Amino acid sequence: MRPQVLIIGCGFGGLEAARALRAADVDITVVDKTNHHLFQPLLYQVATAGLSAPSIAAPIRHLFRSQRNVTTLLGEVVALDAAARTATLSDGTRLHWDHLIVAAGATHSYFGRDDWAAHAPGLKTLDDAFEIRRRVLLAFEAAEREDDPARRAALMQFIVVGGGPTGVELAGTLAEIARHTLPGEFRRIDPRQARVLLVEGSPRVLQAMPEALSERAREQLAALGVEVRLAARVTGIDADGLDIATASGTERLASRCVVWAAGVAASPLGRVLAQATGCALDRAGRVVVEPDLSIQGHPGIQVIGDLAAAHSHAPGREPQPVPGVSPAAKQMGRCAAANIQRRLRGEATQAFRYRDYGNLATIGRHSAVVDLGTPVGPLRFSGYAAWLFWLFAHVYFLIGFRNRFVVLMDWAWAYWTYDRSARVVASAALNGASRASDAPA
Ligand SMILES: Cc1cc2nc3c(=O)[nH]c(=O)nc-3n(C[C@H](O)[C@H](O)[C@H](O)COP(=O)(O)OP(=O)(O)OC[C@H]3O[C@@H](n4cnc5c(N)ncnc54)[C@H](O)[C@@H]3O)c2cc1C
Structure with a gap:
């Protein structure tokens, strides 16, 4: 019997690992709790009805x-x-492994306030995106029917918590929807009066970017009509809005649509693995891995992607922490696959080395910031050129030719018309749950 490789999770890391073992003399089982591989960097476009x-x-x-x-x-x-080298599924099925790759990714963190989740959904899965889209579209619908000015203002105030790439993308796109997509379609409200706020706890947005690009991003958000509140810490969220604390005191912001883009925690599978193996977890619940991505005392188990607290081991340099981004997950997937093949040949495994090609974030139509590492030093730019670069980079990395084609067509259409094509919500219950039209069955 050929060696059995079990890969848990088919996100960026798991998919890449399985593909890298294409020619290997092994049998691979890929198990995922969803039936799809998801391109998370464009999830905000589903949440805002663009795709x-x-x-x-x-x-x-x-x-x-x-x-x-x-x-x-x-x-x-x-x-x-x-010890038995088995994974158990929720229905009791057991899967055996000789080599295990755990690539279960990350989830939201509400910093110990899980009660906020009901009022401020995060964006991680397709279901999350449908829920956010439902809340945004139905808030405008409810505002059109609302006579009370204060309640109408709350319905037309959209708040995004967290000024990382996802928060910036969401806030910029929500402002575009209000300013450009919806005007003319309502009779009793003017969607252009909607307020979009971006609340960030630190003094700048896009912390992973150089300071000058953070400032450009803030300016571009302001130009789109987003009110950016920096150094504002969220202290409470409920069904009617949120409370923030700033240097000048506390403030209540009324809103019926709050989106959480502030915190990330490792998949709960990290804890399951720690119980099974005694491996260490970091403060975010990520699994501490050895240089070759295996866990201490278990050379046959490798952890990759957002679930791994991994370091990059470049020759002659101190180990550097690896960021939770898709290129890192893909590179770890290839490294884990190569290490399995090395072990099968009786060779020593290799340490993981992350190659960082840079950071991109889009803010809205025509606006983005780009920070690329090149052999001659960093290349940093913003504005229209950055937006075009961002657009083609994302289309290029989408899985499947059909998806690339469809996304390009949808964006070209949206570019010329400001229309957002995915605005259908299947059930119009303003307060109840509903399924969006393209939700998987
Ligand atoms: C909204 C958003 C925007 C992002 N934008 C960018 C960006 O612009 N650029 C960038 O580089 N990165 C971006 N990221 C980060 C990037 O998506 C992650 O770094 C990357 O997905 C990590 O890959 P992964 O394989 O570790 O996990 P994932 O891609 O999250 O895959 C994990 C898989 O494991 C499955 N799974 C989880 N638990 C179990 C279980 N118990 N049993 C079976 N299956 C399980 C999940 O269903 C999922 O398919 C973004 C992330 C989000 C959420």
Whole structure:
């Protein structure tokens, strides 16, 4: 029997690892709790009705249709047994491994205030994106029917918490929807009167970017009509809005649509792995890995992507922490696959080295910031050229030719018309749950 490789999670890391083992003499099982691989960097476009779900998600089974050594299973791993080398799914099914790659990613963190989740959904999965889209579109609908000016103002105040790339992208796009997409479609409200606030706890947005680019991003957000509140700490969130604390005191912001883009925590599978193996977790719940991405005392188990607290080991340099971004997850996927092949050949494994090609963030139509590492030093720019660069980079990395084509067409259409094509909400219940039109069955 050939060696069994089990890969848990088919995000950026898991997909890349399985693909890198295409020619290996192993049998691979890829198990994921969803049936699709998701291109998270464009998830905010689904949440803001610019793209429909199938444009940024691809069925995992379809992706591996021609890779004969992969079996795809839909299921959630809930337990691991390191001694027996088995993973147990929620329905009790057991999967055996000789080599395990855990690539279960990350989830939202509300910094210990999980009660905020009901009032301020985060953006991580397609379901999250549908929920945010539903709340945004139905807030405008409710405002059109509302006679009370204070309640109407609250319905037309949209708040994004967290000034990282996702928060900046969401806030910029919400402002565009209010200013350009919706005007003319309502009779009793003027959508241009909607306020979009971006609340960030630190003194600047896009902390991972150089300070000058953060400032450009803030200016571009302001030009789009987003009110950026910096150094404002959220102290409470409920169904009617949120409380912030700033240097000048506390403030209540009324809103019926708050989106959480502030905190990330490792997948709960990290804790399951720690219980099974005794491996260490960092403060965010990420699994502390060895230089070759295995866990201490378990060379057959590797952890990659957002779930790993990994370091980059470049020759002659101090180890550097690896950021939670998709290129890092993909590179770790390739490294883990290479290490499995090395172990099968009886060779020593290799340490992971992260190659950082830079950071991009878009703010809205025509605006983005780009910070690229090049052999001759950093290349930094913003504005229209940065936006074009961002657009083509994202289309290039989408999975599948159809998706690239459809996304380009949708964006070209949106560019000329300001229209956002994915605005259908299947059930118009203003306060109840509803399914968006392109939600998977
Ligand atoms: C909204 C958003 C925007 C982003 N934008 C960017 C960007 O512009 N650029 C960038 O580089 N990065 C971006 N990122 C980060 C990037 O998406 C992550 O770094 C990357 O997805 C990590 O890859 P991964 O393989 O570790 O995890 P993921 O891609 O999250 O995949 C994890 C997979 O594991 C599955 N899974 C989880 N638990 C289980 C379980 N118990 N059993 C079975 N399956 C399980 C999940 O269903 C999922 O398919 C963004 C992230 C988000 C949320």
